[in-house]
Amino acid sequence: MTTTGLDLGSLVRGERVHRRVYADPAVFDLEMARIFSRAWIYVGHESQVRRAGDYYATRIGREPVVLVRSEDGRVRVLRNRCAHRGALVVADERGHAADFRCAYHGWTYRTDGSLLAVPLPQGYAAAPTADPALGLQAVARSASYRGFVFASLAADGPDLATFLGRVASSLDDMVERAPDDALEVAGGVFKHAYDGNWKLYLENLNDGVHPNAVHQSSVEAARAQDDTVVTDGAGEIAVRQMRQNGAAYGFWEKEVGLFTFPFGHSYLSDYHTDEKLVAAKRDPVFADYIAALERAKGRERARAILSVGRWNTNLYPNCSFMSQFRQLRIVHPIAVDRTEVHTFNFRMRGAPARMFHxxxxxxxxxxxxxxxxxxxxxxxxxxxxxxxxxQGPEWINTARQFARERPDQGGGHVSDGTSEAHIRNMFAAWVQYMTA
Ligand code: FES
Ligand SMILES: [Fe+2]
Structure with missing residues (x-):
């Protein structure tokens, strides 16, 4: 399909990608219209809107939306735009409100988006409050999976369960690690921005070859760190993480799996050699946590849950999370060369409070x-x-381990941890969205 002179399908070949995909503002505009306006986009977690009137303002691609729990208890995703003359109605990122009042002329909306009142209603031929179109409009579709709320701006398309497919098991992993089977967003939000395209972020997270080069300085610093200075189990996780970034290439090839799924999703298996259960012998907090998990679910089930070892799971196009470490990141594309990432941390219900530390x-x-x-x-x-x-060469290379993906019993494909299969897999989804 050709749009604005671009043959989009031709920009992605088996093991190479045209640089315009990352650098052309026209491609970026089309991505917002065709990927971010079609796919299921992770919006937020139900725990962020626990009580009726709680809200959290965010974006789907470039579209401002509000996640809100309405008076009827339902969680809704509303477009954050006044039906009068178009102002953003909700300006704070999060809060609690009985209703939403637009700052410009004072049109007021209920938490379900319906218009509650306008000033000077006699100035209209028919009362604006009687017109259902004059409200904060709900997005075309929204749905939750185990507390994680997704929305799609498109009325048609696969349902959320189909979209997530087998990779939903990573969300299961994150939830089931909580003794009470429930998570809640806690603490603040880490935000960072970079001068680069949004796709680079998800590509990097499951790239098993970059840590040895990119993170060399912290690998060396962590290796030089004396183990005996670690006292409370907290420094340990940092040192362990940074050291393991320097694992030999052979380790990434043989011990780490990269799993890819339809719709561009993927996860990387954990690349840490030491077992949490072994660490528990040294870490009293983790031992308490295991005890709580065993009390809630039984010893066998607890062991099965803790034996799942996943690193980053990427939900294409806007979400990546670490089920084992209870972190979730939302990717917000700003411009072709500008991206923001917001990181949320989750507390496990039923776990010792120190686990959140x-x-x-x-x-x-x-x-x-x-x-x-x-x-x-x-x-x-x-x-x-x-x-x-x-201007340079027009194509970039994504050929590492090309065509060596093997079908996996989990329903996707598996490659070794040095493969660029996740990038090719995201671009397969990209072509589907962009040329559909
Ligand atoms: S733009 Fe919102 S009340 Fe006028
Ligand atoms: Fe990195």
């Missing part, structure tokens, strides 16, 4: 703006974008 400590190492690891990646995204915006 470890979540935050881990976040500070991996997702925080002061992270010695994340900052390397941000620098890299900027360098990639600068290179791709230069």
């Amino acid at each position: 470890d979540t935050i400590r881990f976040a500070n190492v991996v997702n925080g703006t002061g992270s010695p690891v994340l900052t390397d990646d941000l620098e890299t995204y900027g360098r990639i974008q600068a290179g791709l915006q230069a």
